Amino acid sequence: MEIRDLTNQQVDIIIEELKNMLSHFDINTLNTPFGKIKSRNMLVSDINNINFKLSIHRGNREPERFSLDLRFNDTHDCLVRLDVKGGAHTNPDGTVAPNSHLHIYNNIYNPKDSFAHPIDLKYFPNISNLYYAADSFLDYTNVKRI
Numbered sequence: 001m002e003i004r005d006l007t008n009q010q011v012d013i014i015i016e017e018l019k020n021m022l023s024h025f026d027i028n029t030l031n032t033p034f035g036k037i038k039s040r041n042m043l044v045s046d047i048n049n050i051n052f053k054l055s056i057h058r059g060n061r062e063p064e065r066f067s068l069d070l071r072f073n074d075t076h077d078c079l080v081r082l083d084v085k086g087g088a089h090t091n092p093d094g095t096v097a098p099n100s101h102l103h104i105y106n107n108i109y110n111p112k113d114s115f116a117h118p119i120d121l122k123y124f125p126n127i128s129n130l131y132y133a134a135d136s137f138l139d140y141t142n143v144k145r146i
Contacts, residue, residue, distance in 0.1 A: 001014075001048055003050065003072050003074065003075055003077070004075055004077070005107060006105060006107055007107065008106070008107075011079070011104065011105045011106075014045065014048065014050065014079060015079065015080060015104075015140070015141055015142065016142055017045045017046060017047050017048060017050075017142060018045065018046040018047075018142050018144055019043045019044065019045050019046070019052060019070075019141065019142060019143045019144065020043060020044055020045075020046065020143075020144050020146070021041055021042075021043055021054075021143065021144065021145065021146050022041070022042040022043060022044060023041060023042065024146060025039075025041050025054075025145065025146070027131065027134055027135060027138070027145065028131075030056065030130045030131045030134050031129075031130075031131040033063060033129070034060075034063040035058075035060065035063070036058065036059055036060045037056060037057065037058040037066075037130065038055075038056070038057050038058075039054075039055070039056040039057075040053060040054070040055050040056075041053070041054045042054075042073070043070075043143060050072065050073075051072070051073035051074065052070050052071060052072060052073055052079070053070070053071045053073050054068070054069075054070050054143065055067075055068070055069050055071070056068050056130070056134060058130050062085070063129075063130075064084070064085050064128075064129070065084060065085040065086060066084050066085075066130045066133065067081065067082065067083050067084070067086060068081065068082045068133065068134055068137045069081035069082070069103075069113075070137075070141050070143075077105060077111065077112040077113070078103060078105060078111070078112060078113035079104070079105050079141070080102065080103065080104055080105070080137075080140070080141055081102070081103040081113055082101075082102055082103075082119070082124070082127075082133060082137050083100065083101055083102075083103070083116070084100045084127050084130075084133055085099050085100055086099065086100070086101075087099055089101050089116040091114070091115050091116060092109050092114050092115060093115075097116035097117060097118055098118055098119075100119055100127060101116040101117060101118060101119060102116065102117050102118075102119050102120075102124075103115065103116050103117075104117065123136060123139075123140045124136045124137075124140070
């Protein structure tokens with residue numbers, strides 16, 4: 001599988017593939033109402049042995065605004081990114097995604113995460129704080145917690 005040139009079907013398979021943290025990650029550290037958080041963790045997928053970086057970022061000034069992304073370690077292309085209260089996003093086709101949205105790798109655009117989608121509450125029922133959003137993000141991207 002060439003991660004620089006994935007089909008939508010391959011992207012879905014990779015998102016659903018189990019990913020394991022390579023170091024300890026305590027999600028409870030994200031359960032704080034305020035304060036800067038910048039976390040980076042390395043992961044590896046179970047079947048295709050793909051290496052990823054999981055980044056979680058929240059600034060000091062706006063604790064309700066944060067971002068989580070899962071990137072391919074080799075190419076730095078984003079597989080999935082969740083932006084909460086980051087502002088509306090104008091897509092390459094001119095459509096606009098709301099203030100909180102989800103980016104998913106799409107081979108049509110460069111960068112691969114240029115297109116944003118509205119958040120599906122089925123997968124992200126509570127994005128009111130970083131802890132709940134991270135919990136949903138790890139479930140959505142099938143990241144095993146250790």
